[in-house]
Amino acid sequence: MTHSQTRHSLIVRLKDEQNELAWEEFVVQYEAFLQRFAVRQGVPERHVADVVQNILLAIARSIDGWQPDGQAASFRRWLATVARNVVIKFMTRERRQASGQGGTEVLDLLQGVAAEPDADQIQRYEHEFIVWAAEQVRSEFIETSWAAFWATIIEGRSVSEVAAELRISPGSIYMSRSRIMARIRQQMEEVLQ
Structure with a gap:
């Protein structure tokens, strides 16, 4: 559960x-x-x-x-x-x-810290958050839709390759991805509120 x-x-x-x-x-x-x-x-x-x-x-x-x-x-x-x-x-x-x-050690440590996270850190955080939210809503979708979503969005594989592999149309992958991403966004918003 x-x-x-x-x-x-x-x-x-x-x-x-x-x-x-x-x-x-x-x-x-x-x-x-x-x-x-x-x-x-x-x-x-x-x-x-x-x-x-x-x-x-x-x-x-x-x-x-x-x-x-x-x-x-x-x-x-x-x-x-x-x-x-x-x-x-x-x-x-x-x-x-x-x-x-205070002291020199702390000053050296502070000078070594970036003022803002770099793009890679932000991207890793966003990716981790999306993967977590996706796992929370996974059970709400049929396995084929989920596999298509995971392969194309999370793994970054092409829609045509995944469609051929799963024997479904590219259009159904786009529709599934849209529904799943909407539900993931909703899950993320619930956590951030």
Whole structure:
């Protein structure tokens, strides 16, 4: 089960802090997502486990306040908000602590950091985010459509080559890609809100 299919019964069971099975299920379902989320938000790799632990604690403290808002993915939006708030607090605390340090070593380190990420870093981030979102919606599409999408968009193979291989028309590949990309964009927007 992916986190996009969180059962309401699991969320209700999480409200009982003593329900270890529910929390284990939740951690199995969401830990990797929370780790990727923290990394994407700029948490240094050495702190990701601690930040994820803090996110889980924040969820435990505030799960009683979660109420469905009647829209799709309301729990995921709430979860992303809780996670984002924990990351912001962590990053703010880290900046304050870092501002007290100084010396030649720190100056050398700062001068070696690029002012903005380079195009390759941005492209790798965007690619990773798209691949993650694609995996979240994969089960919503038939295998042929998914294979055509993956081969042409993610692997970069030509539409004509993939159409011949899968014995489908290039037009059906373009239609499938369009539907899948629209759903992936929607998934990404839900996470970023």
